Amino acid sequence: MTRYQKGFTLVELSIVLVIIGLIISSVLVGQDLIRGAEIRSTITQYENFNSAVGTFKGKYGGLPGDVLGNTDYGWTGDGDGDGVLDSTSGHAKHDSELVYFWHHLGTTGAALISGTYTGSAVTTSAISTPTGKVGSNWGVFSSSDINYYIIGAKVANSGNNYTTEEFLVPLDAKNIDDKIDDGRPGRGIVQARGDGSSDPDAGLESDTNCASSVSSGVPAATSTYSTSSTTAGCNLIFRMPY
DSSP states (O other): OOOOOOOOOHHHHHHHHHHHHHHHHHHHHHHHHHHHHHHHHHHHHHHHHHHHHHHHHHHHSSOTTTSBHHHHHSOSOBOOOSSSOOSOTTSBTTBSHHHHHHHHHSTTTTOOSSSOOOOOOOOSSOOOSOBOTTSSEEEEEEETTEEEEEEEEEEOSSSSOEEEOOOBOHHHHHHHHHHHSOSOTTSSSEEEEOOBSSSTTSSOOOOTTTBSSEETTEEOTTOOBOTTOOSOOBEEEEEOOO
16 A cells, blocks of 8 residues: 655645744734833833922922931931032932932832832942833932933942943833933933943943934934934933922
């Protein structure tokens, strides 16, 4: 007797390929939905911080981190009351208003945001600031007497300062910027930055992995996000309305 071994027909192979394609597509769509939810949650975090700071100012007469937290309220850290979140003015940069800010807002302070933040010095193994929904940590800093939030804070590899990291691809950074501001990396309430060589208020830089037309480390007002780049080249700063 002659035996014949049957293979798959072209129709059967086509059906299998279609099924595989549908599975891959559903996985990719699912990843996009998850990332979209993380971006929306990041925006919600920013809005919640602003609301908490506004409530704090109304109740305590100053900015968290900048008030006499220890002297007047028994919290960690006395600020200098100048309305600017300083990393100097008599404070060590790793143990300053930049870390007191979160302690004064959190459950060990005024309890206006979730989480417990010690206000203690940043070390090589710990940073006591909120974790962002898109990864990395939140921080605060000031530049030219303007206060900012920054998403992309991290523990330094050495020393006791917290530095910043590039962890967002430009498209994600632009999506956040679009939803809050004007979608331009070099102007407005939301702006793009890269990694910082020292502290959040010094050495901030950006490059073509994040934005076009970068001059002296900062995107120009006419810059656009390098959305064709898939390299994590950005972090973001958010101007604080106080």
